[in-house]
Amino acid sequence: MTTVDMNINQSHASQRGIFHDQTGSLASGYNFTVLYWFLSLSLLGLILRFVGKNYDEFLPSKTAGVTRYPKFIQRLLYLVWGPRILDDAYFVANGKSFKIPTPGHDLCVVSTPELVQEIKENSSRQLSLNGIAKDLLQPQFTIPAHEWLDQRTHSQGHSSGYVRAIQTLLTSHLPQFQPQIEKIIRQAFEFEFKQAGGPNAEGWHDVKIFGLMKRTITKLNTYIFFGEELGQNPLFTAAALDFPQSTFIAAELLRCLPSFLCPLGLNIITRNRWAEKVMMSYLVPIVQARLDAGATGQDHADVMQWLIDSSPKKNPWTAAEIVGQILTLWFAGVFQPAIVGSYALIDLADHFSDGDGQGLVDELMSEVRNGLRSDDGKRDVEKLEVLDSFLRESIRVNNSDAVSGRRKAMEPFAFSDGLEVQKGDWVCFPMWPMMRDPARYEDPNKFDGFRFIKANQMLRRGQNPKTVPERTEMKFTDAGYDWPIWGFGRETCPGRWYASLVMKLLLVHVLENYECKMAEPKETRSRWSWPRYFFWRTGVVPSSRTVVQFRKLQQ
Numbered sequence: 001m002t003t004v005d006m007n008i009n010q011s012h013a014s015q016r017g018i019f020h021d022q023t024g025s026l027a028s029g030y031n032f033t034v035l036y037w038f039l040s041l042s043l044l045g046l047i048l049r050f051v052g053k054n055y056d057e058f059l060p061s062k063t064a065g066v067t068r069y070p071k072f073i074q075r076l077l078y079l080v081w082g083p084r085i086l087d088d089a090y091f092v093a094n095g096k097s098f099k100i101p102t103p104g105h106d107l108c109v110v111s112t113p114e115l116v117q118e119i120k121e122n123s124s125r126q127l128s129l130n131g132i133a134k135d136l137l138q139p140q141f142t143i144p145a146h147e148w149l150d151q152r153t154h155s156q157g158h159s160s161g162y163v164r165a166i167q168t169l170l171t172s173h174l175p176q177f178q179p180q181i182e183k184i185i186r187q188a189f190e191f192e193f194k195q196a197g198g199p200n201a202e203g204w205h206d207v208k209i210f211g212l213m214k215r216t217i218t219k220l221n222t223y224i225f226f227g228e229e230l231g232q233n234p235l236f237t238a239a240a241l242d243f244p245q246s247t248f249i250a251a252e253l254l255r256c257l258p259s260f261l262c263p264l265g266l267n268i269i270t271r272n273r274w275a276e277k278v279m280m281s282y283l284v285p286i287v288q289a290r291l292d293a294g295a296t297g298q299d300h301a302d303v304m305q306w307l308i309d310s311s312p313k314k315n316p317w318t319a320a321e322i323v324g325q326i327l328t329l330w331f332a333g334v335f336q337p338a339i340v341g342s343y344a345l346i347d348l349a350d351h352f353s354d355g356d357g358q359g360l361v362d363e364l365m366s367e368v369r370n371g372l373r374s375d376d377g378k379r380d381v382e383k384l385e386v387l388d389s390f391l392r393e394s395i396r397v398n399n400s401d402a403v404s405g406r407r408k409a410m411e412p413f414a415f416s417d418g419l420e421v422q423k424g425d426w427v428c429f430p431m432w433p434m435m436r437d438p439a440r441y442e443d444p445n446k447f448d449g450f451r452f453i454k455a456n457q458m459l460r461r462g463q464n465p466k467t468v469p470e471r472t473e474m475k476f477t478d479a480g481y482d483w484p485i486w487g488f489g490r491e492t493c494p495g496r497w498y499a500s501l502v503m504k505l506l507l508v509h510v511l512e513n514y515e516c517k518m519a520e521p522k523e524t525r526s527r528w529s530w531p532r533y534f535f536w537r538t539g540v541v542p543s544s545r546t547v548v549q550f551r552k553l554q555q
């Protein structure tokens with residue numbers, strides 16, 4: 001990139017409210033567009049709270065459901081109450097399939113193992129995950145460098161290439177990456193604490209947790225995807241943080257605009273596609289240089305190289321097409337871990353400040369202290385069973401998305417129970433209500449960090465626990481009907497081992513070094529307190545205002 005380009009981009013970065021310290025770390029990833037949307041949605045939420053006193057009261061009773069309202073109201077309500085509407089409809093349907101009207105299409109919800117099997121068997125042909133991603137991200141406008149197919153075609157290298165890059169190659173390199181991941185987490189926390197203004201008189205650092213997680217995950221993913229050098233580049237990392245959020249917001253707008261207005265809408269929201277252009281301007285020359293040099297995985301161990309290696313031999317992709325693929329993958333890897341990590345730290349902080357939770361915190365701390373290390377001194381976090389159980393319970397209680405296994409019907413489809421899905425409708429599995437279903441989880445509204453470890457111990461002894469639905473031992477990275485957070489079948493998340501390592505190392509870092517508590521603990525919260533999360537469609541997004549306090553432990 002030329003100096004002039006750099007200057008233009010740097011000035012864009014500062015216009016967008018992205019600042020860096022001397023070491024080039026990210027300080028604040030928020031831009032005004034994101035702020036505007038957050039404020040508007042928060043305002044809408046606040047108005048509705050006043051109208052209806054609180055979320056649950058505003059919605060009619062469980063049995064009546066929102067089906068009382070005209071369909072267009074139901075479609076609008078889905079935008080801001082998706083999970084609650086799903087919850088309501090799930091309990092009314094009592095195990096049967098059902099549909100929820102949403103803007104643009106119906107959500108067809110199936111919940112039995114047999115019907116989930118039908119999703120798996122018909123994925124790619126009639127029911128497509130790519131179709132969902134195309135609806136969500138509007139890539140024809142937002143990531144034009146990469147041609148998105150409606151269905152997965154393994155022969156052309158699309159999709160299967162990135163699954164191999166993430167599932168096989170990234171996972172097999174995790175032991176090698178672990179020390180650097182630990183270092184990045186340590187430095188990211190130190191940096192965030194400094195940015196937040198240092199400790200108060202009692203030694204507590206106040207940090208907005210969702211922002212911290214988004215920036216930390218961006219730094220980690222930049223290292224994993226592109227190697228160390230770009231991870232140190234402030235402009236690139238600012239763009240890498242901005243790209244998923246501004247594109248996601250733009251795509252939401254594009255879904256409502258007539259197509260002739262889309263380019264204009266996109267340019268306004270993404271400021272002339274600033275983040276995408278910055279990322280492309282750095283990545284295309286690097287990819288081109290690697291292609292020219294015939295570089296392989298022996299030369300560079302990073303996701304970018306593994307994607308280059310998976311380019312089809314016949315009609316290989318251009319550098320720009322490969323970068324388009326990388327940007328697509330970038331989406332998948334940032335949001336979910338940032339949300340899951342935020343909820344896990346909030347749950348940890350809640351337990352630190354809660355007398356009953358202290359037992360769990362003590363167990364976690366002692367497990368981490370005595371944690372197994374391999375011969376080369378590396379901690380084997382996958383062997384920390386209490387930590388695994390805690391993380392699973394945190395996800396059970398706070399799903400980042402209320403549904404799993406989403407597929408778009410590329411043609412009309414009928415499930416064997418008679419549920420008819422029209423072309424363009426989405427099908428999905430009701431993860432949020434099923435994880436709160438008392439028929440599946442005993443005392444489902446109670447956060448029990450030991451729930452899954454106790455269940456595994458019982459199953460090992462040949463007993464059937466009532467506290468969980470599974471009948472074989474499971475851990476965080478397992479996938480299936482009883483643990484649907486990673487999706488189903490061939491589309492099951494390929495990044496789950498990397499995500500698990502990162503989540504667990506983050507928690508280990510906190511448990512080893514800090515005590516933490518919520519700035520506004522549960523007991524002091526009232527119905528007027530700012531919600532800790534908000535809904536957008538089926539997403540359950542942590543509020544960017546939620547503050548967790550950390551204090552260095554005396555060693």
Ligand code: HEM
Pocket residue numbers: 129159162163166329332333334336337340404405406485486487488489490491492493494495496498499
């Ligand atoms: C806690 C974090 C994460 C969660 C909860 C999660 C969850 C999911 C889910 C539910 C799906 C859809 C599966 C389906 O519909 O059947 C998915 C797909 C995917 N995830 Fe993740 N994910 C996480 C982290 C990651 C990370 C870190 C990466 C990459 C580094 C990643 C890469 C992908 C990719 C590439 C797909 C699409 C797979 C395909 O098209 O076959 N995920 N993930």
